Amino acid sequence: MSTHPSQIAAATTPERLPLTLPRLAEMKRRGEPIVMVTAYDFPSARAVEAAGVDVVLVGDSGAMTVLGHPSTVPVTLDELLVLAKAVRRGLRTPLLVGDLPFGSYEVSDEQAIASAVRFVKEAGCDAVKLEGGGPAAAARARAIIGAGIPVMGHVGLTPQSATALGGYRAQGRSAQDAARIAAQALALQAAGCFSIVFEAIPSQVAEELMTRIEIPVIGIGAGPATDGQVLVFHDLLGIREGLGARFVKRYADLQEAMVAGVAAFAADVRSGAYPEPRHGYSIDREQLRDFRQRLT
Ligand code: KIV
Numbered sequence: 001m002s003t004h005p006s007q008i009a010a011a012t013t014p015e016r017l018p019l020t021l022p023r024l025a026e027m028k029r030r031g032e033p034i035v036m037v038t039a040y041d042f043p044s045a046r047a048v049e050a051a052g053v054d055v056v057l058v059g060d061s062g063a064m065t066v067l068g069h070p071s072t073v074p075v076t077l078d079e080l081l082v083l084a085k086a087v088r089r090g091l092r093t094p095l096l097v098g099d100l101p102f103g104s105y106e107v108s109d110e111q112a113i114a115s116a117v118r119f120v121k122e123a124g125c126d127a128v129k130l131e132g133g134g135p136a137a138a139a140r141a142r143a144i145i146g147a148g149i150p151v152m153g154h155v156g157l158t159p160q161s162a163t164a165l166g167g168y169r170a171q172g173r174s175a176q177d178a179a180r181i182a183a184q185a186l187a188l189q190a191a192g193c194f195s196i197v198f199e200a201i202p203s204q205v206a207e208e209l210m211t212r213i214e215i216p217v218i219g220i221g222a223g224p225a226t227d228g229q230v231l232v233f234h235d236l237l238g239i240r241e242g243l244g245a246r247f248v249k250r251y252a253d254l255q256e257a258m259v260a261g262v263a264a265f266a267a268d269v270r271s272g273a274y275p276e277p278r279h280g281y282s283i284d285r286e287q288l289r290d291f292r293q294r295l296t
Contacts, residue, residue: 019054019095021127021150021194027054027227028216034228036218037236040066040083044233045090055195055218056094057129057230058084060101060160065234072159077104077115084123097152098125102160105130109143116144116151127151127194131158133184142191153188155181156222157200168245170221172201182209189215197230198222200247221247 017023027034036055039045040062048056062083063075077100084098098119105112112130119125127150130140141151156171165171172178181201188196195216198206203223210217210225219226235244238253268274283291 016052016093018093021095024054024095024195024216034216034218036228036230038062038065038230038233039087039090040233041086042090045087048233049091049093053094054228055097055230056087056091057097057099058087058123058125059232060099061232063101065232065240071162073102075101077101077118081118081123084119084125088124095127096125097127097129098123100128100130105140105144106136109140112140112144113147113149116147116149120149129154129197131160133181133188135187138184138187138191141188141193145192150194151192152218153185153191153193153196154199155184155188155196155201156198170200170202172205178202178205178208181205182212185209185213185217189213198226200245221245 024034026032034055035053036057037048037053038057038059038061039048040058045056058080060072060075060080062080063069063072066083067075067079069075080099080101084096088096098116100112100115100119104115116128119128128144129152130137130144131154133153133155137153141153144151157165157168159168162168172181178201181198182205185196185198193215195218196213198209198217198219200221203225206217206219206222207225210227216228217226218228218230220230231248232244234240235248236251238250239255239258241255243250265274
């Protein structure tokens, strides 16, 4: 289905109000689809703001998309804070969520609260996200919420623990594993999370869970039944080599466009076609004569 120009205009009108948590819950109640994307810097923040998305995640996927790591595990809280601050400068209306990276919340409730506070205080995030829904993760979520910071949960394929989950593969494909994910989602809801991400779980499992979850659920590879969908900025715009996971839909091929643009510049420099006179500055003839005399 193509987008009508009026929808684009509505998404970008200056009157669009900042998205609040009550408004997010209202979107779920009304069955209004929630759009979430990741962003990692000022230009991506400006793009998602102009496109009118609802929620922006400074994801630990930035470890791979912008820092070049092979997984999300190595990225540090300090690194993600630099990205989150840049995103904050470019955003006005979407809800901004900072993704707690591996190692920044597992040790204790105190560590989890301290890391979450940094996302809010230093980077201006509205909320944080953490992965997993086992007893420890639910306890961390409860502790952070108790400190006054809203938490988004994340169950199913949780990339920070991909090794323990048997690799980057769909979860919940057996009754037992689906029941494990259901218990985790309910535990996160009971802990007070304002929303949960379901990643890479069977569509039918997500659909069953939707009848039991009262908070907004954002899916990625979880089928159409969830309240909203999230994709990684670089995946949806094709700023990457290779195709990515099955759930990725590519809406542009910016990697190809970037390579073509830089290659055209390189060709122009090598052939002398760039710069042209219009790309340079001039000096008054009198001033030039004077300058030459000063050189002698
Ligand atoms: O880090 C990330 O990009 C994420 C999304 C896939 C939800 O956690």
